[in-house]
Amino acid sequence: MLRLEKLVKTYKTGDQALKAVDLEVPSGQVLALIGPSGAGKSTLIRCINRLVEPSSGKVWLAETELTGLGQGALRRERRRMGMIFQEYALVERLTVMENVLSGRLGYVGFWRSLARRFPQKDVDEAFRLLDRVGLLHMADKRADELSGGQRQRVGICRALIQDPKLLLVDEPTASLDPKTSRQIMRLICELCEERGLAAIINIHDVALAQRFVQRVIGLRFGEIVYDGPPDGLSPDKLTEIYGEEDWEATIKKDDEAPVEAAE
Ligand SMILES: Nc1ncnc2c1ncn2[C@@H]1O[C@H](COP(=O)(O)OP(=O)(O)OP(=O)(O)O)[C@@H](O)[C@H]1O
Numbered sequence: 001m002l003r004l005e006k007l008v009k010t011y012k013t014g015d016q017a018l019k020a021v022d023l024e025v026p027s028g029q030v031l032a033l034i035g036p037s038g039a040g041k042s043t044l045i046r047c048i049n050r051l052v053e054p055s056s057g058k059v060w061l062a063e064t065e066l067t068g069l070g071q072g073a074l075r076r077e078r079r080r081m082g083m084i085f086q087e088y089a090l091v092e093r094l095t096v097m098e099n100v101l102s103g104r105l106g107y108v109g110f111w112r113s114l115a116r117r118f119p120q121k122d123v124d125e126a127f128r129l130l131d132r133v134g135l136l137h138m139a140d141k142r143a144d145e146l147s148g149g150q151r152q153r154v155g156i157c158r159a160l161i162q163d164p165k166l167l168l169v170d171e172p173t174a175s176l177d178p179k180t181s182r183q184i185m186r187l188i189c190e191l192c193e194e195r196g197l198a199a200i201i202n203i204h205d206v207a208l209a210q211r212f213v214q215r216v217i218g219l220r221f222g223e224i225v226y227d228g229p230p231d232g233l234s235p236d237k238l239t240e241i242y243g244e245e246d247w248e249a250t251i252k253k254d255d256e257a258p259v260e261a262a263e
Pocket residue numbers: 011012013015016017035036037038039040041042043044
C-alpha cells in the first residue's frame with residue numbers, strides 16, 4: 001500500500017540523506033526504522049508525506065503517486081497519513097479534546113474550523129479514542145497539565161481521528177522513560193492491529209523495536225542495509241548498521257520475561 005521507488009533526498013547543504021531507497025510496505029504492516037544518528041530516518045519519514053520534498057524518485061500510496069501531486073491534492077492525501085511526533089506537537093493552551101479534534105482540521109471547512117465547531121460524529125469519535133487510550137477523564141484538561149506519556153497518547157488520538165491508512169511515527173518514545181516507552185509502543189502496535197493500519201516507526205531503541213514489530217529496516221548513510229525480522233538482527237548485522245559496539249547487552253534475550261500486560 002506504500003511504495004518508495006529510488007527515493008533520493010539531497011539537502012541544499014549537499015548532504016545526501018537518502019540514496020535511491022526502494023521500500024514496499026503492505027497494508028497493515030508495522031515496521032521499525034532503525035539506524036545511527038544522521039542515517040536518514042527522519043528524512044525518509046518526512047519525504048513520504050512530503051513535509052520534506054524528495055529530490056527525485058517516487059512515493060506511491062496505494063494507487064496515488066504522492067510525488068506527482070499539486071498542493072491541493074497533496075493536502076487531501078495527507079489525511080490518509082497520520083503523523084506522531086517525538087515532542088507530541090500539541091497546542092499547550094488547548095484542552096485534550098481540542099487537541100484530538102484538531103486532527104480533523106483537514107476535513108472540516110475553513111469557517112467551521114475557525115470557530116472550532118466540529119460535527120458531533122467527530123466529537124463522539126474523539127471520546128471513543130480517548131477512552132481507548134485511557135484518557136477519557138482528562139478530556140477537559142489543558143495539554144500543558146499532562147505528563148509525557150499522556151501527551152503522546154493525545155498525539156496518537158489526534159493522528160487516529162484522521163482515519164488514516166498509514167501512520168508515520170517519528171521517535172515516539174525518545175522523550176519518555178523506559179516503562180512509559182514500552183506502554184506507548186505497545187499501544188501504537190495494538191491500535192495498528194485493531195485498525196488494520198500500516199506504520200513506519202522511527203525508533204532509536206533497538207530492543208524496543210525488536211519486542212513489538214514484525215519487520216525492521218536498518219538504515220545507514222541513507223541506504224537500507226537490513227530488511228528482515230527482528231530476530232535476524234545479530235550482533236554482526238547491528239555492527240553493519242551502527243558500527244562497532246558490544247551488542248549482547250542490547251539485543252532482546254529470548255528468555256526475557258514478557259512485559260506485564262497491566263503495565
Ligand atoms: N534540514 C536539513 N538541512 C540540511 N541537512 C539536513 C537537514 N535535515 C537533515 N539533514 C542531514 O541529512 C542527514 C540525515 O538526517 P536525518 O535527520 O534524516 O537522520 P536521522 O537518521 O533521523 O538522525 P537522528 O536519529 O539523529 O534524528 C544528516 O546528514 C543530516 O545532517
